[in-house]
Amino acid sequence: MFSEQDLIHHIKDKFGLAHVGDDCAVLAKDEETDLVVTTDMLAEGVDFDLDWAPADAIGHKCLAVSLSDVAAMGAEPKWALVALGVPEASWAAGFPERFYDGLNSLAKRFGVEIAGGDISRTRGGIAVTSVVAGEVEKGKAVMRSGARPGDLIMVTGPLGGAAGGLRILWGRATHSNDDAAFQRLIERQLRPEPKVEMGRALQATGDVTAMIDISDGLSTDLAHICRSSGVGAIIEAVRVPIDPDLAQLDLAPGEVLGLALHGGEDIELLFTARRDLASKVQGVKVIGRITANTGIIELSRDGALEPLVPAGFTHF
Amino acid sequence: MFSEQDLIHHIKDKFGLAHVGDDCAVLAKDEETDLVVTTDMLAEGVDFDLDWAPADAIGHKCLAVSLSDVAAMGAEPKWALVALGVPEASWAAGFPERFYDGLNSLAKRFGVEIAGGDISRTRGGIAVTSVVAGEVEKGKAVMRSGARPGDLIMVTGPLGGAAGGLRILWGRATHSNDDAAFQRLIERQLRPEPKVEMGRALQATGDVTAMIDISDGLSTDLAHICRSSGVGAIIEAVRVPIDPDLAQLDLAPGEVLGLALHGGEDIELLFTARRDLASKVQGVKVIGRITANTGIIELSRDGALEPLVPAGFTHF
Helix, strand or coil, X not given: CCCHHHHHHHHHHHHCCCCCXXXXXXXXXXXXXXXXXXXXXXXXXXXXXXXXXXXXXXXXXXXXXXXXXXXXCCCEEEEEEEEEEECHHHHHCCHHHHHHHHHHHHHHHCCCEEEEEEEEXXXXXXXXXXXXXXXXXXXXXXXXXXXXXXXXXXXXXXXXXXXXXXXXXXXXXXXXXXXXXXXXXXXHHHCCCCCHHHHHHHHHHCXXXXXXXXXXXXXXXXXXXXXXXXXXXXXXHHHCCEXXXXXXXXXXXXXXXXXXXXXXXXXXXXXXXXXXXXXCCCCCEEEEEEECCCCCEEEEECCEEEECCCCCCCCC | CCCHHHHXXXXXXXXXXXXCCCCCEEEECCCCEEEEEEEEEXXXXXXXXXXXXXHHHHHHHHHHHHHHHHHCCCCEEEEEEEEEEECHHHHHCCHXXXXXXXXXXHHHHCCCEEEEEEXXXXXCCCEEXXXXXXXXXXXXXXXXXXXXXXXXXXXXXXECHHHHHHHHHCCCCCECCCHHHHHHHHHHHHCCCCCHHHHHHHHHHCCXXXXXXXXXXXXXXXXXXXXXXXXXEEEEHHHCCECHHHHHECCCHHHHHXXXXXCCCCCCEEEEECXXXXXXXXXXXXXXXXXXXXXXXXXXXXCEEEECCCCCCCCC
16 A cells, blocks of 8 residues: 555656646746646644534645645745535535635735636545645746755744644543633644745745645655655754744743654645745744765754654655 | 525625625636636545445545536646545555545546645545635636527536446346446546546637536536526437436436436536537537526427426535
């Protein structure tokens, strides 16, 4: 049986699909501009549950994950399509309109036009598919495949917050008396903010060699960059920025780092560049470097190296 | 509670979505060309069942329905994205690869590039979303809204076959001794052929005023044209082309016409034009005409007019 990544690579090879395998496909638009396009599906019972995710948050997140893919190419999002599959009961309960409320308010903030969509009935549960298209200067989209030994590895913001929020929503985390931190973590899970402006600013530096958004988890998404680029990586544990609000959850210290390394859905950007871009784009932090050890990804902790096994989210 | 169409119009108005409401959204590509884009979701238990639809047929149909939407704009399909949501059991049974086999062989025939996609796990059942983008000469996409009183109403081919095939697959039709007819009807349901070349040829005449593909059923899709164009219509029962293979099913005569009028999924094109285009595009047949009686759609049968109530497929 294939794993998810193996199937994608198998399909790509079998059918000769040149554009499959990055955050977005890059297609020619006109003489100055490329079009980047991406699609994502979220399913009830896997990506969200109705007992903790409000309809408008599902609309927000559905669009946010695709906007984040466009951001990871360094492109500017322009338009979106959305296909919504809902069972009878959710239709009757008014799910679609609240879903579009959340979707539309995020779209508006980024000047993205909802150009079309589809509404279908389903049997099993809600399934939503978003499509976002963006534009980037011709030949300038940032792929996963450009990382080179010696490049620095950076992220755009703190990690683990979305996974912490999910623990709270699942009722699997006790928290201290800081209700504001509690709410912020929940919001990072329910309504994550795509780093569109940072993606554009990073692309504009001309120094970024590879980029991906952290949707599955740092360890898994870094492995995607290393696989595409044919390189290895070392991450320094002490430099991984941990969402400060996680300190308010009753977690063991190792567990907190685990959420930052493997917890997905923060939709921060993970990228590589020849030099430190912290002075050019605010919020950026160096967390490690690319090596020539193809396929070897390690975590440097307390002066020792250990394998950083991809342990983020995979569907299969 | 909203009907499907009412919700779409409500969302369109509420959020000012200018491009929603036709088969495809029309967006500017470059100075000579418009990009048309569409998305469709198919769900297990609603649009297909695994006990009668092979995985490759689901892949074919998923792409075919979106290609048909592009055809209905008179555009040439260029690239596609596909999001596939499958439960664990279907993944383990190898559904994804056979799904892509069917999808890819149809894509190849039309020179459509599969540019990307997504694979997700679902709980309830399989859900697949296709996205197809096409190109058309700037300002020349054929909308639903251009039908004018006096225009002739035409279709590109025989109707009711896909619905007849569905009856066979459901085990609700007995058939005579013509197994070939039986198989053709099943194929019309499982692997319908999008009328891409006919859509292009019709658009090229410059005479087509409105076009839609028959996915929900002639009565329902004609109502979409009439609503968008602010007109009425009269269909002549004797001129509606009925799939000849339906004669091999054990159906009452009225039932056969019912399948042709209301059965969906034939993905033939339904269009209006100032003059008969049968001599210009082979296979085209006139079935009625557009009237000034806004919203009044009638069937002329045996010298009398009766209301042609939209009775095709709607999800809600």
